[in-house]
Structures are given as structure tokens and as C-alpha cells.
Amino acid sequence: MGNPITNSNQDPLSATNPPSNAAIPMYPGASDLVRQVAGQALALRGLTKSFGGKPAVDHIDLDVPVGSFFGLVGPNGAGKTTTLSMVTGLLTPDEGRVILAGVDVWTDPTAAKARMGVLPDGLRLFERLSGPELLSYLGRLRGMPADVVAARSAELIRVLDLDEAGNKLVADYSTGMRKKVTLAAALLHSPAVLLLDEPLEAVDPVSARIIRNVLSRYTAGGGTVIFSSHVMALVEGLCSHVAVMAGGRIIAAGELAAVRGSAPSLDDAFMHLVGAADVEEGGLSWLGSSPA
């Protein structure tokens, strides 16, 4: 896998020679790998991250075809968010390569980040701006002309049904509105790949339907969506491809039908793959018998 990206696990800010995108060498074979994965929207090779010596993501390889609707599923703590954070440039990997739309994310972050749209889970926004102000700020910060930003954000706000937000501050948005405005920010610069971490978590059904429609339209137009979720029915209904993560590793990946195999549903296939068992009969017999 070429030379690994290395990073100290010491107190990062006290390190005298910090790891940096500038410090990462253009190691031999870098362009070979980019050429090899030319047909992929995203390619991961040996991606690794440990916290306190415990691997959260353990040497994973993954290919996401261009134009696919790719679901990354796994139980809590499987490493989905850590993986997406390394792909989006929010977390430095200990080792490995991330090639997104033909660009190495950690050697050319500027080009890579121009090609990706991100919707992280649980991160704050600029809370004291209104939705339109946030979109205008981010669009102009990316160097987009102000009139293009204004036209696109007006359309996104209309399509995502955020008109009601008006001049309300993001701090006062509901969960659904926050997800929608973050999605609008992710789509604003028309990226090639959308990376969404739990995009429909805690979202009301109306907002969820709107988000799903927008994402379907985006993939129909040639874009690639990669999203993490632990709602199997959602993944089964939306995705063309799926990867199952558990314990920091990819344990199955490919087209949805192939991963599901002979199991009646993706849910059953998932339970089998991650080795989870239902609550055994006879357990918890004391439940409901008396108040404590």
C-alpha cells in the first residue's frame, strides 16, 4: 500500500514536528494508486486509526463506484464515523490512503475538499447565523461568485423546504432543519461525492422524505452518495451498494443483493455478519414483576 501516512499519538499540540499535509511526502506509487482507482468515487487503502492504542479503524480497504448510492452500516462503535472523519479531512489517519474523486485527500486537501460535500453527525454549525447567511458565507468562502451563491442557496432552501426558517438563527433550528441546511451547504458547490454521517438520524418523517428525494435526484445526476447509518430498512430501500463494518473492519462490501445473499432482509444478513444474537428466551424474567 505504498508508504503509510504516519502520525504521532502523543499530545498533538505539543508535538514539535507536527504531522501536516505539507509534511506528508509525495511517496512513490502515489499516482499509480490514483490511476488504479480511476473508476471509483472513493478508494480506501489500509486506512487505520487508533485511540489510546485501541484500533478504531483497522487497515480497511474499500472501493465506492462512481454514481453509486453507498451505505456504510455497522453497530455503534464499529468505526463508521471515524472512517468518514478521515475521509473528509477532519481526523488525521495513522496509516493508509484516501483517494476521493481521483485526488488523495491527505496530500491535496484543497482539491479533494472542493470535490466533496459533507454532512457530519453531531457537529455544530455557525449557530448565530441564519440558514441563508450560513450558505452565503460558506459559498463565498469557497470563492464562488456571490450571485451564483445567492441563486443556488435560494433554490436549495426552496427545495429543502427551509423557507419557514427565514431569518431564524441556526441555533433555533430543529434537528431536521439543521440536517437540511447542512445538506444544502454540502450541495452548494456541486461536489462529485457526498459524504453523509447518519443523515436521517432523529429527523422527522417529512424532512426525511425531502432529504431522500434530494439525494436520489443527486445520484440520478451522476453524483455519488456515501452515507453511514444503522437503520437497515433505510439502507435497503435507498442503496445500490453497501459495506458492513464491525470492530473497525469491513466485514462485507459490494452490491446490496450480494451482501444480503440468501438472507430474507439486509437486517438478518447484518445480524448474521456482525454475529449478534437475539435476547435468549428465559432471560430478564424479572422484568415487569415488581417495582424496585
Added chain:
Amino acid sequence: MVGVFASLKWRLVTSRLRATKGATRAWLIVLAVVLAIVVGFLAFGVGTLRLVPEYATPILISLFALQLVGWMLTPLLAFGVDETVDPARFALLPIRPQTLQVGLLTTSVIGFFPLANFVVLIGAAVALGVPWSVFPVALVCVVLQLLLCVVLSRAASTSMSALMSSRRGRDLGMALGLVIFLAYMAFVTLINGPNQNGGALQSGVTGAASVLQWTPPGALAALPGLVAVGDWGSAALSAAIALAGLALAWWWWSVALRRSLVTVPSTTAGSSPAGRGHADTSIGVGVAGTARVVAGRDRVLVWRDPMRRMPWLMLIVLTVAWPFLVVHGKGAVFAVAFGAVFCGAQAGNQYGVEGSGLWLHLQTITDRVRARGEVVGHAITALIPGTVVVLVAIAILAVVRDDYDKFPAAIGVCLAALMGSTAAASYLSARVPYAQPQSRKSLFASSVPGQKGRTLIASLGLIGGGVLVALPAAVATVLSMTVAPVWGWVALVLGLVCGALALWIAARMTANRFLDQATEIFAVVSAGDRV
């Protein structure tokens, strides 16, 4: 049940020490010893008032009252510092409110802060217990004083907790900081006023004590003296006032507690909607373009966000009024440099202000040009209003104090201090970033647990930066007074050149550091989301 509360609090108090090891633990122990010595000295100092009994009682009456006010205001300014005193944490447990109140009282008196207060109060008991036969009375009084402080502080914070959990309430709470600051200014003016015959302070304390001794804390401080002289009528009245105060505070707390357990405050009531201002059309291309985009957002937020607005209101008072009121005679213009340093501090912790919201910049600011633009944008948001405030302050002082000859040197020194602290604040944003609590419960809760040291280093560092950059101009200023007035103009030029140079270097170094350490900075500042 009280034992459970006590052990819970004890575990929380000691968990920090248990969680650390090696050098950090050693430093914590050293710090604790140093603090213990400081508190011991304070207690000894208060105890020595015993040697001057005629002053001991009036001084301690005022101190007891101040202590109580301090206890009441601290949780309002930094509510949420201690989860064991937050009633919402216990709302779902099957505990009667009376039991809960006693339990919360127990948790409130266990801790470093109450212990330090108690040690100093022992010193007060020594000072008040003259002759030694009334020392037991004084001891009972100081225990009651600590209880009064704790109970009233809890009552105030519990009744405010509903308000402080909504954004609107927290925004209003920001104003409290300004009120306290203005009260401090008024206090300074009072004791430092035109009546400077040396007796003002003494007569002020005696006068205040004669009123304050009829309040519960004052009555507790006065009681041992009254017992000592056998004034039983006044002593009984003082005891009644103190006990009534304590009972009233207990009742207030119990009412507030019962209400807070069954009321869910609105958490989404907005304070200030976004205005429909003119659309900013600047584009993030090049350093200047990016700086304009970033500064445009900062400008909006300084008006809209109380966390950013209130410091500027305080700074106007600190820079314009403080030298005017406190520094007498000629040369007051140079005191403006003090406020100038803190104006520059408004560019501080640029990457930590928005908590994990920094990810939006991580996605968009990816090259050195934009990163420099961002630093410059934040810096000019501090520099432009800072320069206006500093120049106005210098102009007013120069006119009122007839200090025209010091005008150029003062501008040189003060603007150098402003630009120097802005430059240092910018660089320290990337070098020593720290998480800011995003719950915004307090204007002064500026750091999160475990990052207090970082906050302190960043704060002291920017002051040091301001002083360092202003040093050449300050040397020229001294020469203008000792050698020739023309050095004043040299100070002006030196100040501007050094300031500009510091800013230029800081913008480059900050941007480089940010790009090199972006993910690490992001990890540090994201901790603010949890507080």
C-alpha cells in the same frame, strides 16, 4: 441518603486527581499545596485583625457581606460548574424534595472552594473572638455564615436555572457581567474619588459597616463583639436577624427547587433574530477577499452575539472611563494601553469560538492564502473598533488632562499594544487553542474542565505580546520625556511599524500552524460542545 450525596461529591472532587498520573499528578499536588499556603496566609491575615479590635468588627462586617454577594453571583456567572448542585440531574430519581435539599446542601459544602472559605472564616473567628471566652460564639457565627453563603447561593442559582437554560435567558445573563463590571467601576470611583484625604477608605468602611451589621452576614460578624461587651439586647437582635436570614434563604431554595423539578423551560426561545441586512458580496479569493468575507461574518456576530458584544461594551468603559477615573494627573493617556491590550484580545482563540463548528472552516479554508485571509479577517474585526476606541480614549484624556504634548507617543504606545496583543492573540489561537463552552451559560466560563491551563497561557501570552510589541515605542516615550520631545514622534512611528510587523508575521505563522495542525486543533476545540 445524605451519605450517598456526600460520597458522590467526594468522588467527583477527587476523580480529577485519580484520573491523572505522573508529572501531572505531581503538579496538581504542588498546586494544591501552594493554594493551601495562600489560603492559610489569608486566614492568618484575617486572624491578625484580632490585634486591632476596633477595626476588626467593621472590616469583617463588610467582608462577610461581600463574601455573601460573591457566593450569590458566582453560580450565576458560572452556573453549571458543578453537576452535583444542578437539581435537574436528580429530577427523575424517587427522592423527596426535602431530602434532596439536604443532600444538595451536603454536596455544596464539600469541595475546595467551601473548604478555602471555611479556613479563612476560622481566621475571622480568631479576629472576632475577643476575648478568647467568646471564641466559641465566633466559631458558631462563622459556621452559620458559611451555611448562609451556601444556601443563598443555591437558592439564587436554582431560581435562575430555568432562565439560564434558555438561550434568551443566557443572553440576558451576559448583561449581568456588564452590570457587575460597572458596579466595580463605581466602587473604584467611590474609594478613589476626589475625597483623597486618607480617611475616605476608613470612614467608608465604618459607614458601610453601620448599615451592613443589620443584614444577616453583618449581624453574624457583629454578634461576638456584642456578646463580649454584654449588650444582650443587640446580640439577641443580631442572632434573630442572622437566623431569620438563613431560614428565609432555606425557604427560597426549597420553593425554587420544587419548581425547578417539575418545570421544563423553553430551550429554543430565540433572543435576537437575524436581521435582513444588506447582502455581503465579497468573495473568498486571495488574502484580502477571504479577509473581507470572514470579517463580514465577524462584524455581524459582534452585533448579534452577546458573548462578543458584551466584551466590547466593557472594553469601551475600560479603555475610555477607567484611566479617566483611576489614573490621576498627567500621563493618564498611557493608561489607555491597558484597555488597548484587551481590545486586541478580541481576536483571541479564533478557532475555538464556535466549538466543533470549526469543521465548516476545515472544509473550506484549505490553502495558505485563505488561511491567512481568515487570520487577517478576525484580526481586523478586533483592530478596527479597537483603534477607534483607543484613539477616542486618548483624545478625551489628552483634552481633559491637558496632555497634548504626549499625544503622539501615547498613540504609538497604545496602538502598538493593540496590534501586538492582536498578533499574539491570533498566533496563540493556533498555538494554544482551547475549547470554549458552547452551552453559553456564562460570560466568564471561558474554558472547559481540563483546559484551564491552556486558557491561562493563552490569556497571559496575549498580554505579553502586547507589552513586548509596545516596548520599543515605550522606550522612545521615556526618551521623549527625558531627552527631547521629538522622541514622541519616534514612538509613534516605532509603535505603528512594530505593530504592523507583528501582525504580518503573526498572520503567516498562524495560518501555517492552522493548516499543519487543523485536525488536532479541531479535536481540542470540539470539547467545548460537551460543556
